[in-house]
Amino acid sequence: MCLAIPGKIKSIETIHNGLVRMAKVSFGGITKEASLEMLPDAKVDDYVLVHVGVAISKVDEEEAQKTFSYLEEIGELGELEDVDEYLPKKE
Template sequence: MCLAIPGKVIAIHEGEDVLFRKGKVSFSGITREVSLCMVPEAALGDYVLVHVGVAIGIVNEEEAKQIFSYLEQMGDLEELL
């Protein structure tokens, strides 16, 4: 099963080409560099769903918190991060 983890965009690194756009995303305090090429509309403060280092969609804050809650309840959050 594939999972996408929600995280908050805290920095964006613009490149010359949108295909190389990257950002720093916080997952409950743990930060990772991710590709934003699939969500060119993502902005600072947005919550994105990240799968294998690539943001694949934007979700609202409430939905992101709900997904995190489900992952915590399943006991999978520590393993994923």
């Protein structure tokens, strides 16, 4: 099974003479690079679903938090750190 993980875009740069947009995306404290080629309108602070290094869709913050909650429930957050900022606030 393949899974797309939500992350928050922290920065965007272009490579290959400006032809390719790449983002630094934070996943609960771990930052990875992801291609933005499928999301030309993505910007810093957007939440995106990333699958195998490619941002495949934008999601709102609430949806990103729900996904992180589900992953926490099933014990699939693994190596992610500082996920508290992504999880819904517990009352």
